[in-house]
Amino acid sequence: MKKVSFAEFGGPEVLRLVDAEEPHAGPGQVRVAVRAAGVNPVDWRIREGQILQAHPVELPAGVGLDAAGVVDEVGEGVEDVEVGDPVFGEGTDTYAEFAVLSAWARIPGGLTFDEAAGYPSVVETALRIIREVGVRPGQTLLVSGAAGGVGSAVLQIARDRGIAVIGTAGAANQDYLRGLGAAATTYGAGWAERVRRLGRVDAALDLAGAGVLAELVELTGDPQKVVSIADLGAPEFGVRFSGAAGSVPAALAEAGRLIARGKLHIPVEKSYPLAEAAAAHIDSQAGHTRGRRVLVV
Template identity: 85%
Template sequence: MKKVSFAEFGGPDVLRLIDAEEPHAGPGRIRIAVRAAGVNPVDWRVREGQVLGAHPTVLPSGVGLDAAGVVDEVGEGVEGVEIGDRVFGEGADTYAEFAVLSAWARMPEGLSFEEAAGYPSVVETALRVIGQVGVRPGETLLVSGASGGVGSAVLQIARDRGIAVIGTGGAANQDYLRGLGALATTYGEGWVERVRGLGRVDAALDLAGSGVIPELVALTGDPGKVITIADLGAPEFGVRFSGVAGSVPDALAEAVDLIERGRLHIPVEKSYALTEAAQAHADSRAGHTRGRRVVVVRSDA
């Protein structure tokens, strides 16, 4: 099968499309014929060797956590899923023609494979950080870097829970953020004053890693009310870096519920072929994403 791999840590240029042995579903796992794989910032952080503590990596290594596809092997002890089912979920080495998933759910009706591949890690992360930051219904959450995949999920989940959101993003994404129910403002010079003008901030999330941790602490008045998923230096300011996933099966179940109730939709900004994985990583690292980026593995996705 075809698979994206890297044999050394480095930039996007270390990625190679190789011929590899097909993986197989062990106990408690399923294998899918991958239709599409989600592109997440953690993918290029792993490739660069940034997060070896949370993601031990043995070289050569595959790439990717999220995928959507069709079940073609069911491991021992697995119930409730059959060969031919359309599923989305999380596993390993998903930028490939076949991948083994450790957590999955049936795709909601009406969702394409490309769309579905963009949900697993993003929704798990969004649910996790909303819980960790301790924001409650009736309070206001500030989201720095709100227009990407996690931000898009946070805004919609918060709205569903009765939490008001202020979102910062680029000038081109202001209408997008407002469409997701946020009070929106741009980042850049004067952004703290603009946020203060929109109201009180009870808690804050840093999703972009753009060096704003001190300002978020000042806006909330408490480093314990700030969580980051992108700034590795945040602990210097007493702010928690959230990098360890919670229950992916629970997150997928909640994602299905939200999608089926029409409360969650994350658009696909751009799709890439397997041969374009390096460009997908470069674009993801550059930021300014509106929604999700995905790698399309099969043309029937």
């Protein structure tokens, strides 16, 4: 089978499309014929060797956590799906023609494989950081870097829970944020003052790692009311860095419920062939994403 791999840590140029042995489902796992794989910032952080403590890597290594595809192998003890079922979920080395998933759910009706591949890690992360930041219904949550996949999910989940949201993003994404129910403003010089004019901030999330933690702490008045998933220097500000995943099966179930109620939709901004994984990483690292990027197999 074809698989994206890297033999050394570095930039996107270290990614190679190689021939590899097919993986097989172990107990409590399923194997899927991958139709699409989600591209997440954690993928290129792993490729660069940034987060080895949280994600140990043995080289050469595959890439990717999220996938949507068709079950073609069921491990011992798995009873909720059968060969031929379309599923989305999280596993390992999903930038490949076949991948093993450790958490999965049937794809909700109406979603394409491309769309479904963009949900697993994004929804798990969104649910986790909303919980960790401790924001409650009736309060206001500020989301820095709100137009990407996680931001899109956070805004919609928070609004569904009765939490007001303020989002920062580039000028081109202001209407997109407003369409998700957020009060929107641009980042860049003077952004914190623009946020103040939009209202009180009770809690804040840093999704972009753009050096804004000092301002977020000032806006909330409490570093414990700020959580980052993108700035590894967060502890220097007394801010929690959230990196350990919670329950992916629970997140997939919640995603299914929200999608069925019409309360969650994460668009695919761009799809790439598997051979163009490096280009997908370059674009992901550049930011300014609206929704998700996926690799199509």
